[in-house]
Every structure is written in C-alpha cells, then in structure tokens.
Amino acid sequence: MTANAVELTPEELEAGLDAEQLRRLVGLVEHDAAGDPFPVIAQDAIVFVVGNATQAAQFYQAVFGMELVAYSGPETGRRDRKAFVLRSGSCRFVIKGGVSPDSPLLDHHRRHGDGVVDLALEVPDVDKCIAHARATGATVLEEPNDVTDEHGTVRRAAIATYGETRHTLVDRSRYHGPYLPGFVTAQTRVQRPEGHPKRLFQALDHAVGNVELGKMDEWVGFYNRVMGFENMAEFVGDDIATEYSALMSKVVASGNHRVKFPLNEPAIAKKKSQIDEYLEFYGGPGCQHLALATNDILTTVDILRSNGVEFLNTPDSYYDDPLLRERIGKVRVPVEELKKRGILVDRDEDGYLLQIFTKPQGDRPTVFFEFIERHGSLGFGKGNFKALFESLEREQDKRGNL
Numbered sequence: 001m002t003a004n005a006v007e008l009t010p011e012e013l014e015a016g017l018d019a020e021q022l023r024r025l026v027g028l029v030e031h032d033a034a035g036d037p038f039p040v041i042a043q044d045a046i047v048f049v050v051g052n053a054t055q056a057a058q059f060y061q062a063v064f065g066m067e068l069v070a071y072s073g074p075e076t077g078r079r080d081r082k083a084f085v086l087r088s089g090s091c092r093f094v095i096k097g098g099v100s101p102d103s104p105l106l107d108h109h110r111r112h113g114d115g116v117v118d119l120a121l122e123v124p125d126v127d128k129c130i131a132h133a134r135a136t137g138a139t140v141l142e143e144p145n146d147v148t149d150e151h152g153t154v155r156r157a158a159i160a161t162y163g164e165t166r167h168t169l170v171d172r173s174r175y176h177g178p179y180l181p182g183f184v185t186a187q188t189r190v191q192r193p194e195g196h197p198k199r200l201f202q203a204l205d206h207a208v209g210n211v212e213l214g215k216m217d218e219w220v221g222f223y224n225r226v227m228g229f230e231n232m233a234e235f236v237g238d239d240i241a242t243e244y245s246a247l248m249s250k251v252v253a254s255g256n257h258r259v260k261f262p263l264n265e266p267a268i269a270k271k272k273s274q275i276d277e278y279l280e281f282y283g284g285p286g287c288q289h290l291a292l293a294t295n296d297i298l299t300t301v302d303i304l305r306s307n308g309v310e311f312l313n314t315p316d317s318y319y320d321d322p323l324l325r326e327r328i329g330k331v332r333v334p335v336e337e338l339k340k341r342g343i344l345v346d347r348d349e350d351g352y353l354l355q356i357f358t359k360p361q362g363d364r365p366t367v368f369f370e371f372i373e374r375h376g377s378l379g380f381g382k383g384n385f386k387a388l389f390e391s392l393e394r395e396q397d398k399r400g401n402l
Contacts, residue, residue: 009042009122015089017202022258025293026205027378031255037132038227040121040254043204044170045085045092046290047118049108050362053097056114057084060093061190063307065200070178071186074099078182081105085179085186089202091292094118094179108164114362116287119161119207120168121259126155129169133159138226141166151177159226162211162219162263163285200300201292205372206251206260206380210278210288216248216265223252223261232260233380247275251380262380264288277396281364289357289368297354297373298333301341304371310359312395314342328352332375351376365399 008019022028033039050056060066070085072078080100086093096117098106108117123129126144134140142158152175158168170180178185211219223229229252248267253260266275278288294300305311318324319339328347331338333354338345343356354373360366 007041009090011087011092012042012090012203015087015199015202017090021295022203024374024376025203025295026260027257027374029257029378031257033255036228036255038129039124040227040259041124042090042122042258043207044120044122044168044172045094045118046116046204046207046287047094047096047120047168048114049096049105049112049117050114051097051109053082053084053095056097057086057095058190060086060095061188063304063309064088065192065196065303066093066188067199068186068188070183072183076182076184083183085183088199088292091201091204092179111283112164112286113282113364113366115282115367116165116207116290118158118166118168119261119287120170123169123171124173126157126169126171130157130159133226136226138222142168147181149177149181151175151181154180161222162209162215163282165209165286196303197296197299200303201294201371203293205291205293205370205374206262207290208262208264208288209285210264210275210282211285212279213266215285216250216263219263220250220252223263227254229254229259229261232257232378233262235380247273257378272396274396277399278366282366287367289370291355291370291372294371294373297343297356297371298337298341300371301343301356304358305341311342312357312359314339314344318344346377346379348377348379350378353377353379359395365396 008017012022019028048056057068061068066086066088068084069087071083073082080103081096081098083094083096086095096105098109130140130144139160140157141160142156144155144157146153146155154175155171156168158166160166177183209219220231224231231250232253233251235249247264249262249264251260251262264275266273279285301311316339319335325335328345331345331352338354343354345352345354352375356371358369360368
C-alpha cells in the first residue's frame with residue numbers, strides 16, 4: 001500500500017464499502033499522513049446525550065433504519081446511565097441517557113437538551129496526538145489510558161473543543177469487541193418491512209458546529225494548529241445571507257477529507273439567525289447538524305417521510321427558476337422528482353450534489369440532520385444557501401424566534 005492509498009477502517013470493511021464508494025459518498029481524497037502531526041483515521045462515533053436514551057435509540061432504529069450493535073447500562077454494571085450503540089454503514093451513533101438522579105448526564109441535558117457531547121475520532125497513535133495537542137495549547141480532558149476486557153484493549157484520551165463538546169481519541173487496533181470495554185453485544189428487534197433497503201445512509205459526511213459571534217476564526221485556528229486540519233471552504237457575506245439574517249461559515253477537514261467540520265458563527269443582520277436561535281436554546285456553542293451520506297437520496301427521503309420525519313419545505317419557485325436548471329445542468333434525477341420531495345441540488349466545478357434537511361429532531365430548535373448524495377462535488381451546497389436559510393427563517397418565525 002502506498003503512502004497515499006486509502007486505508008479502510010474495520011467498520012467500513014464490515015459495511016461493504018470500498019475506497020471508490022467512499023470517494024463518491026463523502027468526497028474522500030488521497031492524503032499522505034507520513035508528516036501529519038495529528039493523524040486522524042476516521043470519525044469513530046457521534047455521542048449524544050438525550051433525555052430518554054431508551055426511546056431515542058428505538059427512534060433511530062425504527063425511523064432512521066439504524067442497527068443496534070452494543071449496549072451498556074445497569075444490567076451490565078453501569079448503574080448511573082444507559083448507552084446504546086447504533087450503526088448504519090460506517091456511521092456510529094452512541095445514545096446516552098442518565099438513570100440515577102445524580103447522573104451528570106442529566107445535568108448536561110438540563111443545560112442543553114438533546115445534543116452531541118462528543119465527536120469521537122479514531123487515531124493510530126493516541127499519545128502522539130495528545131502530546132501535539134498539549135504542545136499547541138489544547139485542553140486535555142482525559143489523559144491517555146487503556147481500557148481492557150476479554151476482547152482486547154482500547155487506548156483513549158480526550159481534548160476539549162467548542163462549548164462543552166469534546167473529541168475523544170480512540171485507538172481500537174487491539175480491540176475486537178462490539179464497541180468499547182463495558183459494552184455487550186446487542187441486536188435490533190425492529191422488523192423491517194419487505195423490500196426495505198439494508199440501510200438508509202452509509203456514512204457521516206460532515207458535522208457542523210455553531211459558535212458565538214467572533215469565535216469562528218478562533219476555532220478554525222484551533223483545528224489548523226492542534227489537529228492539522230486544512231481549510232476547505234469559506235462562506236461569508238452575500239454567500240450566506242438573506243434579507244433578514246446572516247451567518248459566516250468556514251470548513252476545516254482532515255487531510256483525507258474523511259472528517260469535515262464546518263464551523264458557523266452569527267453575523268449582524270435585521271433579525272435573529274438560525275445560529276443565534278441555536279446558541280440561545282442549546283445554551284452555548286455545540287454541534288448543530290449532522291450530514292449523513294446516502295447513495296440513493298430519493299429512497300431514503302421516501303422512507304424517512306413515511307416514517308414520520310419532517311423536512312424543511314422548499315417553495316416550487318426554487319425548481320421552476322430557469323436559472324437553476326441552467327446552472328445545474330443534467331443530474332441523475334429529473335428535477336420534477338426532486339421537486340416532489342423537496343430535495344435541493346447544487347453543482348460546482350467537480351460535480352453536483354443532492355441534499356435535504358430535516359426539521360429539528362428534539363423539543364428544542366437545535367439539532368437536525370442533512371441527507372446528502374454526492375456526484376463528484378466536494379462542496380456543501382453553496383447555491384442552495386439562500387433557499388435553505390429562507391426555509392429555516394419560516395420555521396423560526398412559526399416558533400416566534402425570528
């Protein structure tokens with residue numbers, strides 16, 4: 001294998017993905033990690049804290065088509081909490097909730113509601129990454145340590161990022177259990193209807209963080225300096241504004257683009273932006289949305305909608321605009337089929353993408369999901385920003401938060 005070759009993770013191999021599929025799904029690029037001071041293999045897990053982990057785990061299985069693979073809780077000796085590990089392709093969610101009244105997870109949930117507490121990363125050398133992070137000014141939340149059970153040993157540590165979010169660093173090269181020591185194998189009991197696809201999404205494309213006004217460049221610098229991430233894209237000014245609200249966004253990515261973190265901050269405008277609303281209701285900076293990569297967005301959206309998922313509405317005028325059709329050219333799906341489902345389309349110099357956004361999935365107007373199907377494009381749907389944000393503003397106005 002050459003230095004630039006794409007090395008697949010066990011989760012990607014188990015999901016039946018190959019390097020070419022990953023390039024198409026998430027815009028993966030070749031990268032020589034030899035000189036990387038903070039090499040990152042992949043996103044290890046998205047860890048949520050929720051008010052009711054039992055029901056949330058059931059929701060993601062029944063509605064999002066995910067499979068339960070591991071569990072930890074009172075039955076396994078963890079008295080204060082429950083945690084359910086779910087998989088879809090190479091994407092792993094861990095859903096945690098407090099059990100005992102004094103569980104710190106309940107305190108976190110009281111402050112923030114349902115949300116992402118940890119964007120965990122798989123790395124080949126935890127100690128090397130922590131040494132570099134410490135030397136470049138990161139806050140180390142958990143020193144490198146080993147956790148072991150009959151399935152082997154996991155080396156792990158953690159650093160702080162924006163708000164109360166953390167990056168747990170995980171080396172699981174010596175481990176063959178279902179997730180981590182302390183977890184037992186578990187299995188989904190949801191019965192899928194005949195003809196249901198094996199999964200509705202195959203991988204995590206990107207995870208978006210919202211930070212306070214004036215802090216975006218600070219956190220971009222953090223990812224550049226501490227983790228060696230490169231600047232991938234920047235959206236400012238008219239790129240990302242409507243008549244009423246505005247925000248600024250920059251995207252940082254690991255060398256191979258397997259891990260991508262757009263970072264948003266609000267901008268001064270006539271009314272409150274979606275970022276302002278998030279910061280108010282989440283109680284500070286945090287992960288705003290997760291983009292899930294699918295190779296068949298039409299089927300995914302049809303099934304999700306039949307399962308009760310609500311998506312942001314796109315006006316017919318978006319699809320009827322002759323400039324849109326001129327700009328996007330030919331795509332694999334007739335525009336009429338996209339219009340019927342409210343799926344957005346954008347094209348750049350590398351190709352095109354299809355995308356759609358859910359409404360917030362919890363009681364607070366904070367965390368939501370994007371589903372994305374890439375066809376060569378390495379972008380984030382810049383041409384759709386205005387239509388998307390106007391749709392978000394309509395929802396904010398219904399909630400009385402615009």
